[in-house]
Amino acid sequence: MTVPVRPDPAKLSRAERAVGAVVRGGTRIPGLRRFLLWTPVARPGFWFATGVAWLWGRLLLGRYRHAHGVRYFEGMPTWAFGRGGTTIGAIYLTSTNTAPSVLEHEAVHVAQWRRYGLAFLPLYIAAGSPALTNRFEVxxxxxxxxxxxVRKPRSGDAPGTSA
Known part of the structure; x- marks a missing residue:
């Protein structure tokens, strides 16, 4: 009789631990990741998250806007979202952080929510909090x-050189 070898949890990526490779007694559940990211499963999660964010924005009396392909609530209290703003589903929640470049950034997060549905939450958390290494922020x-x-070149710098 052979005993199945349990995978070393340290060797699993964070994403594998969060979604797609649920380990029970050393056995992987085949197809779980594909199922969770399947459009008929992910899309209702996206809609649910969007509805929750819309309700949150309305309850906290945010001003509903739409620009650069993003629907957002501005004027929110700063405790109601993370950092400069948070995208949940198709809704961006913020106080005043609505520059066009920021809204373009948030539009990518909306597309990520649409693709991953509610699985986006554990995937984003598993990607890590430092934005510089979080694949979704990158x-x-x-x-x-x-x-x-953006580093602006000094007036004496020649193109392609560094100081």
Whole structure:
């Protein structure tokens, strides 16, 4: 009789631990990741998250707007969202962080929510909190999201050289 070898949890990626590779007694549940990311499963999660965010924005008396392909509530209390703003489903919640570049960044997050549905929550958390290494923030554009500043060349710098 052979005993199944349990995978080393340290060798599993965060995403595998969060979604798609639920380990029970060393056995992987085949197809779980594909099922959770399947459009008929993911899309209702996206709609549910959108409805919750819309309700949250209305209850906290945010002003509903639409620009650069993003629906958002501005004027929200700062405790009602993370950092400069948070996208949940198709809704971006913020106080005043509505620059066009930020809204373009948030539009990518809306597309991510649409693709992953509610699985986006554990996937985003598993990707890690430092934005510079979070694949979802990198995909959305760190500069547009305000995570890094664009270095402007000094007047004496020649193109292609560094100081």
């Amino acid at each position: 995909e959305a554009g760190l500069e547009k999201g305000g995570y890094v500043r």
